Amino acid sequence: MRTLRKIQSHQVLSTSSALIAQTQASRQAGSHEADQSAATPGAATRARAHRRARSNSDAASREAAATPPANQRRPARKTGSGIGVKRSLLENLLRDGPQSSNPHEGLRELKYLVLSSRVDADGDGMSPYRIYLWLVLLNVPPMPTDDYLALIHRGRSPAYAKIRNDTFRTLATDPLFKRRVTEASLIRLLNAVAWKLHDSRPKPRSRPTTSDSAMYVQGMNVLCAPFLYAARSEVEAFALFHYFVTRECPGYIRGAMDGVHKGLRLVDRCLEVVEPKLAAYLFSKGMHAELYAFPSVLTLCACTPPLPEVLHLWDFLFAYGPHLNILCIVAQLIRMRDLIFESPSPNKILRSFPPLDAKEIIALTVLLVRKIPEDLYAEMISHAK
Template sequence: MAAAAAHSLNKLLSQPKAASKSRATGEIDDGTKKLRRMILVEGIPSSIDPTLRPRIWKILLRVNELPTDTYLHYVSRGPCQVREKIRNDTFRTLATDKGFKERVREDMLLLDRCLQFVDPELYGYLRSKNLSAEIYAFPSILTLCACTPPLDQVLQLWDFLLAFGVHLNVLCVIAQLLLMRDEVMASSSPMRLLRTFPPLEALPVIGIAVTLVRDLPPELYDELVKHPFEVVH
């Protein structure tokens, strides 16, 4: 199964590049749609062919050129002299940057609104415990769920997010909540459970997230799609 998927993806990737004049615009769009569909249905079998994920991510991120020699040259230079200063300043900068704080706040409000719509009972229970997304979902929103191991599952989830849009990360966080819903609802102190999410399982999370897309009202989903790209004033 995985070998067949790897063969199909390699065959698709070996087709003429999008810039080729021999391919019509419609064909290029169809190729991208097919790639996304294969990612959703079959996943990227990186264990069979480790080159697939970087090649596919380049396409999804629209990176046309990434010369190996240039990359290795920069890596060989090692850390810059002010590396530690930059690392130390990052936390302080993000904590006080108004634009960053407003962006994160918008993400949290959207998560709360989406959860309230798809599962009002769970939302109401969390609110009764004074728990909002800003309290329990901050790390997952900030890292695109990379704060929850294992890494191979994070990469599989990122395949999905890069293929269909990072806005879906909000729904992926909600999906993780729904997977632990029974335990949360039965707990008198749900924050103990939400402080550290269970190990990530990409396929169930993706499946629930796709279902949630269909459940959300169009105007709320449209807001979700636009929010990563809107400028915060």
């Protein structure tokens, strides 16, 4: 059913020009209101006041020393929940459910609201309801906490050494991530997922084949990071991440990572379709996606800061299908087009992508969908399986 919804998303998004225009108009109106509110004395201070503490229990002691006395603390700014605070249409739908009894219509309305408006979040990208939106969009059922604890209590998995070799580098230069997520929580979650993948593997054989799912591959730590950052508990993050790597992109974590390599070839092919001159120029310089887009494909662009923009991009990808990450990468290349053409060595430009702008990338991606032939779009849907 989810594959069918992804195919339907091609039809929906390919006829969304009017929606994009409507969305931009509403955002401009909202921007005007924001400008008016910003003129009020103290508005900027209040907008910066709200900061979420870490959700992980082992972070509490580290923050205790830095917590100011109660009489010196700044009041937190509410972001859409609570008495007297107006909630967005998206939050209302998520909290109250659809007005009709048809769950398919409710899901379609929810996805439309994700596309036409952004999830309410503070400056750090934190939202009180985003994690529940992801659980609904990916159809991930609640998980008993005891099941997660049982995996934790099993101790070190066979992949533990590989995990420890990567976790300390996870988004190492991102202060938002480092402030909210501890390395210990990242290790626990990845180790628990490794145990689940270990248990699901077939009986031991004399020699494993390349089609076997690895318990851990390099890059899973970065793919896991936004789930931990957005979640309100490790159990929620575990349920989402485990579902994602086993159902949405199992080809990304197989030993040969064949799904990632298919995705890289699709980046080249989609670029040839939507921007043939740019593709020809890059190919003439020997610059294929294999050389610059591997992290972006594997991590759904989580490797490119800032993290709050990654979360907004993931809202869109979880609503209409993670396969659209291929076109999000193409959209980033198109936005870099002038710099690439002006550079005699585009490999220097493509070593690191510019900061993510989720709003612009999503709008461009929706327009690109219309140019992708159905057979190529079908390959995008299945490439990570």
